[in-house]
Amino acid sequence: MVSASSNPSSPVAGPAIDAIAVKVLISGGFGVGKTTLVSAVSEIVPLRTEELITELSNGVDDVSGIEDKSTTTVAMDFGRITINPELVLYLFGTPGQDRFWFMWDELARGALGAIVLVDTRRLDACFAAIDYFEQRQLPFVVGVNCFDGDQLYDVDEIRAALDIDSFVPVILCDARERDSTKELLVKLMEHVMATSRLADSVPAQQARSSAAT
Amino acid sequence: MASRGEVWFDDAAGPLVRPYALTRGRTQDDRYGLDLVTLVVSVQPAVHERIVEPEYADVLWVCEHPLSVAEVAAKIDLPLCVVKVMLADLIERNYVIYRTGWQPVRNTPDMDTMQKVLDGIRKL
Ligand SMILES: Nc1nc2c(ncn2[C@@H]2O[C@H](COP(=O)(O)OP(=O)(O)OP(=O)(O)O)[C@@H](O)[C@H]2O)c(=O)[nH]1
Ligand SMILES: [Mg+2]
Numbered sequence: 001m002v003s004a005s006s007n008p009s010s011p012v013a014g015p016a017i018d019a020i021a022v023k024v025l026i027s028g029g030f031g032v033g034k035t036t037l038v039s040a041v042s043e044i045v046p047l048r049t050e051e052l053i054t055e056l057s058n059g060v061d062d063v064s065g066i067e068d069k070s071t072t073t074v075a076m077d078f079g080r081i082t083i084n085p086e087l088v089l090y091l092f093g094t095p096g097q098d099r100f101w102f103m104w105d106e107l108a109r110g111a112l113g114a115i116v117l118v119d120t121r122r123l124d125a126c127f128a129a130i131d132y133f134e135q136r137q138l139p140f141v142v143g144v145n146c147f148d149g150d151q152l153y154d155v156d157e158i159r160a161a162l163d164i165d166s167f168v169p170v171i172l173c174d175a176r177e178r179d180s181t182k183e184l185l186v187k188l189m190e191h192v193m194a195t196s197r198l199a200d201s202v203p204a205q206q207a208r209s210s211a212a213t
Numbered sequence: 214m215a216s217r218g219e220v221w222f223d224d225a226a227g228p229l230v231r232p233y234a235l236t237r238g239r240t241q242d243d244r245y246g247l248d249l250v251t252l253v254v255s256v257q258p259a260v261h262e263r264i265v266e267p268e269y270a271d272v273l274w275v276c277e278h279p280l281s282v283a284e285v286a287a288k289i290d291l292p293l294c295v296v297k298v299m300l301a302d303l304i305e306r307n308y309v310i311y312r313t314g315w316q317p318v319r320n321t322p323d324m325d326t327m328q329k330v331l332d333g334i335r336k337l
Contacts, residue, residue, distance in 0.1 A: 014278055014279055014280065015252060015279050016279060017252055017253075017254045017279040017310065017312050018312055019252060019279065019312070020326055021250040021251070021252055021281055022250070022326065022330060023249065023250050041337065047283070047284060047287035047288070048287055049283050049286040049287040049293055050286075050292050050293065051292055051293045051294060052240065052292040052293075052294055052295070073292065078249075078283055078287075080281075080284070081333070081334070081337065083329065083330060083332075083333030083334075084333065087326070087329055087330065087333065088252075088281075089330055089333070089334075090249070090250050090281060090283065092249065092283075106248075106249065107249070109248065110248060110250070112327065112330070178337075182334060182335075182337055185334045186331065186334055186335060189327060189330055189331040189334060190331065192327060193324065193327050193328070193331070196324065196327070197324075
């Protein structure tokens, strides 16, 4: 078995090959602080990976406007938290352009949950993300990124404006602050686990039929 | 609409010509179900680098220590779909081994794992 222990020179020991790798998504509108949030807690400088939109995507309605451009790329950035050599958490920022749904599907597959960042000056920018996670039944929390104290609304007003279920946590945050971002992740994991317990208490048959839709 | 042949030599696709040639135009690969967070590690890269194309050798060295597929793609700066094909080729030849991460067997993930993630974040 190869393991990270064979790499003593590495500044941060990475995971072992038999580690469990999990991911959460950091989502929200354009310029809302997704990359900033990832940088605040990641042990590595956020990396950027690109996916191609090729002729394979032609069947997807949402990219219908760009079929004449055969090699468009969509970028996503991500960070890593190695909890221990056996468990590593990846944080993936979703692409700012929410029309690239096929990329979201790849990102969401197997994700534990998501943080939806909102800027109260442009609340509507996060609607697409919220709709997507609600449809996918992926648990999410809302982080209200407080840009320079421009906090015009309280949590209840924001919740009402976003029209989200009362059990979805809405948390004021500062994506630049490590502690604030940690708190968001803690709230997310607690919410993910609570949602999961709830699903467990529903008769299995019912859970399956609702998951299938 | 550009024909397939033109695409590889499109200006915008310039740097991609070589990897596409290597993967013979394959941009999708379902051989191993590689995911963004599938962990991969190369086996004896110093031995295998000599018998693969240089771009494949780069992949071998990037994952000398276990890394996710997403990290490999970011570090060699090629699109994810191309890197997945290259990794699958290397896995097929046993030059890379992989381990798929947590899999959603049901709609609900494993509680024990989630508790460990939560504890780990709290300790950061
Ligand atoms: N004042 C303030 N500025 C912030 C905060 N979070 C992010 N910013 C700034 O807002 C700008 C955009 O932040 P990014 O993290 O790049 O946003 P993003 O969501 O990744 O943007 P895209 O990927 O382009 O959609 C940057 O200049 C940040 O420094 C915050 O909490 N307060
Ligand atoms: Mg960004």
